[in-house]
Amino acid sequence: MTSKKEHIISATAELIHAKGYESTKLSDILKAADIGKGQFYHYFSSKKDLGISVVDQYVQTWEQNLIEAILQSDKPSTDKLNEMLDWAVSYHESIGEFHGCPFGNLALEMSEHDEIFRTKINALFEKWIRSLENVLEDIVGGEKALMQAQAIVAQLEGGILLMKNFQDLSILRNIAENIRAQYI
Amino acid sequence: MTSKKEHIISATAELIHAKGYESTKLSDILKAADIGKGQFYHYFSSKKDLGISVVDQYVQTWEQNLIEAILQSDKPSTDKLNEMLDWAVSYHESIGEFHGCPFGNLALEMSEHDEIFRTKINALFEKWIRSLENVLEDIVGGEKALMQAQAIVAQLEGGILLMKNFQDLSILRNIAENIRAQYI
Amino acid sequence: MTSKKEHIISATAELIHAKGYESTKLSDILKAADIGKGQFYHYFSSKKDLGISVVDQYVQTWEQNLIEAILQSDKPSTDKLNEMLDWAVSYHESIGEFHGCPFGNLALEMSEHDEIFRTKINALFEKWIRSLENVLEDIVGGEKALMQAQAIVAQLEGGILLMKNFQDLSILRNIAENIRAQYI
Amino acid sequence: MTSKKEHIISATAELIHAKGYESTKLSDILKAADIGKGQFYHYFSSKKDLGISVVDQYVQTWEQNLIEAILQSDKPSTDKLNEMLDWAVSYHESIGEFHGCPFGNLALEMSEHDEIFRTKINALFEKWIRSLENVLEDIVGGEKALMQAQAIVAQLEGGILLMKNFQDLSILRNIAENIRAQYI
DNA sequence: AATGAATGAGAATTCATTCAT
DNA sequence: TATGAATGAATTCTCATTCAT
Numbered sequence: 001m002t003s004k005k006e007h008i009i010s011a012t013a014e015l016i017h018a019k020g021y022e023s024t025k026l027s028d029i030l031k032a033a034d035i036g037k038g039q040f041y042h043y044f045s046s047k048k049d050l051g052i053s054v055v056d057q058y059v060q061t062w063e064q065n066l067i068e069a070i071l072q073s074d075k076p077s078t079d080k081l082n083e084m085l086d087w088a089v090s091y092h093e094s095i096g097e098f099h100g101c102p103f104g105n106l107a108l109e110m111s112e113h114d115e116i117f118r119t120k121i122n123a124l125f126e127k128w129i130r131s132l133e134n135v136l137e138d139i140v141g142g143e144k145a146l147m148q149a150q151a152i153v154a155q156l157e158g159g160i161l162l163m164k165n166f167q168d169l170s171i172l173r174n175i176a177e178n179i180r181a182q183y184i
Numbered sequence: 185m186t187s188k189k190e191h192i193i194s195a196t197a198e199l200i201h202a203k204g205y206e207s208t209k210l211s212d213i214l215k216a217a218d219i220g221k222g223q224f225y226h227y228f229s230s231k232k233d234l235g236i237s238v239v240d241q242y243v244q245t246w247e248q249n250l251i252e253a254i255l256q257s258d259k260p261s262t263d264k265l266n267e268m269l270d271w272a273v274s275y276h277e278s279i280g281e282f283h284g285c286p287f288g289n290l291a292l293e294m295s296e297h298d299e300i301f302r303t304k305i306n307a308l309f310e311k312w313i314r315s316l317e318n319v320l321e322d323i324v325g326g327e328k329a330l331m332q333a334q335a336i337v338a339q340l341e342g343g344i345l346l347m348k349n350f351q352d353l354s355i356l357r358n359i360a361e362n363i364r365a366q367y368i
Numbered sequence: 369m370t371s372k373k374e375h376i377i378s379a380t381a382e383l384i385h386a387k388g389y390e391s392t393k394l395s396d397i398l399k400a401a402d403i404g405k406g407q408f409y410h411y412f413s414s415k416k417d418l419g420i421s422v423v424d425q426y427v428q429t430w431e432q433n434l435i436e437a438i439l440q441s442d443k444p445s446t447d448k449l450n451e452m453l454d455w456a457v458s459y460h461e462s463i464g465e466f467h468g469c470p471f472g473n474l475a476l477e478m479s480e481h482d483e484i485f486r487t488k489i490n491a492l493f494e495k496w497i498r499s500l501e502n503v504l505e506d507i508v509g510g511e512k513a514l515m516q517a518q519a520i521v522a523q524l525e526g527g528i529l530l531m532k533n534f535q536d537l538s539i540l541r542n543i544a545e546n547i548r549a550q551y552i
Numbered sequence: 553m554t555s556k557k558e559h560i561i562s563a564t565a566e567l568i569h570a571k572g573y574e575s576t577k578l579s580d581i582l583k584a585a586d587i588g589k590g591q592f593y594h595y596f597s598s599k600k601d602l603g604i605s606v607v608d609q610y611v612q613t614w615e616q617n618l619i620e621a622i623l624q625s626d627k628p629s630t631d632k633l634n635e636m637l638d639w640a641v642s643y644h645e646s647i648g649e650f651h652g653c654p655f656g657n658l659a660l661e662m663s664e665h666d667e668i669f670r671t672k673i674n675a676l677f678e679k680w681i682r683s684l685e686n687v688l689e690d691i692v693g694g695e696k697a698l699m700q701a702q703a704i705v706a707q708l709e710g711g712i713l714l715m716k717n718f719q720d721l722s723i724l725r726n727i728a729e730n731i732r733a734q735y736i
Numbered sequence: 737a738a739t740g741a742a743t744g745a746g747a748a749t750t751c752a753t754t755c756a757t
Numbered sequence: 758t759a760t761g762a763a764t765g766a767a768t769t770c771t772c773a774t775t776c777a778t
Contacts, residue, residue: 019296112348158341162309165302174331
């Protein structure tokens with residue numbers, strides 16, 4: 001039964017999103033997943049091992065929900081861009097609290113700590129930017145597409161950072177509107 | 185002579201920039217500042233007390249170097265925008281390593297941990313955005329100025345985040361170029 | 369098996385009796401109970417937590433040995449008084465060293481430090497005095513019983529204090545004789 | 553000028569009475585006496601040195617106010633006993649807070665810690681009991697005088713202990729009344 | 737598979753005392 | 758005389774990991 005393992009990963013994913021990797025203590029995880037130490041070390045060899053599984057799970061989810069379902073769908077490019085912006089805003093809206101972007105958070109916290117984390121997070125950002133570049137080629141032409149894909153992702157990540165710090169969703173909404181106004 | 189206290193603050197500022205607040209252990213600080221435990225607690229009442237001093241020092245530096253010297257100077261608005269972008273890129277260029285934005289890092293790490301840190305960091309972002317809004321009023325008109333000021337700050341912060349994760353300065357350069365292309 | 373926890377409590381009880389709460393360092397406890405730091409914090413959340421357990425254990429023992437077994441037995445009142453005095457003297461005699469009264473010591477050390485300790489110690493003194501009051505009602509009549517119960521407890525506590533300071537059991541013996549002479 | 557030294561001793565005496573010797577930190581003393589570290593170590597070689605001076609000052613005061621002025625005066629014996637009891641009650645009444653007996657506190661805290669403290673405190677209790685014995689010889693006859701002097705001192709010390717723990721002066725008043733009723 | 741007791745290195749902090757000026 | 762900067766051993770507590778059952 002893998003579902004126990006996945007249960008632990010999901011419980012930890014929330015904790016890490018809310019508090020960060022270092023601040024999420026093993027005891028928090030055991031409590032949240034309602035398991036004992038022995039069970040934890042049966043499924044995972046270390047806290048880091050679990051951390052990596054959490055990132056993998058996040059990566060998989062985003063690849064499906066953002067990259068595949070939105071950016072690589074066969075809708076018109078402007079629709080894709082629109083959907084991506086809606087998805088970003090509604091993701092944070094639905095959580096109800098402003099913990100920031102799971103990837104952005106980990107990117108800043110783990111980048112220089114741990115090469116494995118950095119590489120995995122990197123790969124997702126890379127894919128996101130590349131897929132967005134493809135979308136933008138239709139809208140702004142091929143030459144500027146990469147630069148502007150980077151700019152849009154940066155704008156969203158920075159907007160989520162500001163949203164978290166101000167504890168105010170409206171900043172992210174403004175950012176989304178601003179992007180929309182520029183490209184659509 | 186206050187310089188000993190300032191010496192400790194500066195040494196710690198670098199450590200926190202590079203590793204984050206939590207990961208910067210007291211022992212790291214003592215080593216970096218070349219002082220003993222007792223001396224540390226002679227100057228600061230706790231690690232947090234020092235952390236706040238570090239943020240205060242960063243705030244002061246940025247208010248002088250960014251807000252006052254650039255955004256509130258009496259040069260033309262487009263020059264101010266240009267200078268700000270140059271300053272941002274050259275700041276990270278000069279450090280030689282990609283630790284990210286001192287404020288952005290702390291914003292993400294401390295936002296939900298500690299209200300005092302969040303408030304101080306908030307105040308700086310607020311000032312930055314307001315000052316930039318004033319600059320943009322000349323360029324894009326008053327109506328959109330605030331939204332676009334937010335967008336620019338977000339873009340820079342997000343760009344620095346990507347830069348840190350990719351360990352590649354060119355992303356930040358691209359972002360700066362992109363902003364320049366849009367407004368100048 | 370709770371006996372490990374009780375083992376730690378008992379070992380600590382002796383230390384606290386001999387040296388006081390503050391002077392009993394964690395390292396003393398670990399050595400006396402022959403356990404490691406981690407094990408200690410597995411059973412107790414803090415030194416204070418253990419301290420409270422120690423007081424609770426003392427309270428329980430005294431309630432059984434002094435209050436229930438002696439003062440609330442169904443023997444004649446003068447026998448009860450006699451037994452209490454015997455018990456007090458032989459308690460200190462059997463230990464062989466003059467560390468004072470576990471409750472009196474803590475009462476003086478912790479009274480103004482910590483409200484929880486004070487309250488618990490208070491409760492025991494209160495019960496002791498009330499039970500003794502009941503015994504005395506038969507001997508001196510109801511009117512003076514409370515005052516004289518207080519006087520007897522005070523005399524014993526003060527006698528133990530002097531005994532400790534003079535490192536001489538005979539003072540406590542004298543006090544017991546003096547009480548006996550007055551009431552029996 | 554010795555008055556500075558005496559000023560430090562008096563300020564510390566209050567602190568030790570209220571908090572005990574160990575809990576009175578050097579920093580508390582410096583603050584209370586409004587002096588710097590250098591000045592402290594000019595007048596005293598260590599904290600213990602000061603502690604001994606404090607005990608010496610207490611001993612001197614009690615020898616004057618209790619032993620000489622009351623117990624060795626040329627008034628009738630029953631007056632002396634009465635005055636001693638009044639003095640004891642009014643001493644704690646005048647302070648307004650219930651910190652216990654300065655000697656009783658130190659007796660319990662320091663007895664087994666430090667032989668010098670114990671000896672000095674011992675000497676005072678010894679003198680007190682001897683002087684009271686002389687007074688009692690007139691009242692109860694020579695045979696029982698020593699035992700009853702011990703009993704009275706014990707009763708007062710125990711009463712003050714209970715008073716401190718219950719934070720209630722009336723217990724000490726009861727004890728005084730009880731002693732008066734027995735001898736006067 | 738599972739429990740939770742046990743480990744121990746390392747964390748922040750306290751504090752009497754010494755030393756340079 | 759006096760200041761307060763500097764020292765460092767000792768203190769309580771944290772926490773990921775291992776081990777016996």
